Amino acid sequence: MLTDSEFKEIGIHQYGIVSPAEIVFDEEIRKICENNVCRLYGKTWACPPAVGTVSQCRERCLQYENAMVFNCVYPLEDSFDYESMREGHAQFKKLCDRLYEAVRPRYDSFILLSNEGCNRCETCTYPNVACRMPDKLFPSLEGFGIHVAKLAASAGIHYINGANTVTYFGMLLY
Ligand code: SF4
Numbered sequence: 194m195l196t197d198s199e200f201k202e203i204g205i206h207q208y209g210i211v212s213p214a215e216i217v218f219d220e221e222i223r224k225i226c227e228n229n230v231c232r233l234y235g236k237t238w239a240c241p242p243a244v245g246t247v248s249q250c251r252e253r254c255l256q257y258e259n260a261m262v263f264n265c266v267y268p269l270e271d272s273f274d275y276e277s278m279r280e281g282h283a284q285f286k287k288l289c290d291r292l293y294e295a296v297r298p299r300y301d302s303f304i305l306l307s308n309e310g311c312n313r314c315e316t317c318t319y320p321n322v323a324c325r326m327p328d329k330l331f332p333s334l335e336g337f338g339i340h341v342a343k344l345a346a347s348a349g350i351h352y353i354n355g356a357n358t359v360t361y362f363g364m365l366l367y
Contacts (some may be wrong), residue, residue, distance in 0.1 A: 209348030239311035257366035262348035307331035309344030
């Protein structure tokens with residue numbers, strides 16, 4: 194795995210390693226996707242239903258020995274500061290790209306899960322044509338049906354990081 198200084202250089206705020214068997218998958222989380230709260234359900238290859246059932250997602254995760262859970266915290270002016278939330282989210286996607294480039298030479302096989310769906314292309318090819326960049330398709334952590342608050346607790350990192358902040362999470366299975 195990467196060194197502490199590499200994690201810092203990538204911009205990761207906190208991280209912890211868990212066994213994939215410890216990850217809590219919850220059909221209720223998938224129902225939140227199905228209710229289209231984030232308006233990305235059925236919009237990209239990174240979200241349900243394209244990622245498969247919760248049980249298929251769990252099976253994919255269990256193929257790996259380790260899960261590195263990570264986060265980054267972004268400041269907000271107040272809890273209604275949606276512009277900073279969007280900006281933080283865009284920054285987090287770049288962080289995932291940096292992590293991907295750092296781990297790519299080290300592992301033959303891994304999955305990087307990121308926060309929410311994929312916004313890499315202006316218009317996603319879903320559902321008619323295969324993803325344009327399957328290597329850089331980082332499925333949604335929540336879309337896999339993963340209970341992120343419980344995941345953070347298992348990894349020993351904070352789910353909430355103080356007033357006027359937003360925290361985004363990802364996970365590397367390797
Ligand atoms: S990389 Fe492009 S085609 Fe693939 S899921 Fe993301 S937006 Fe869709």
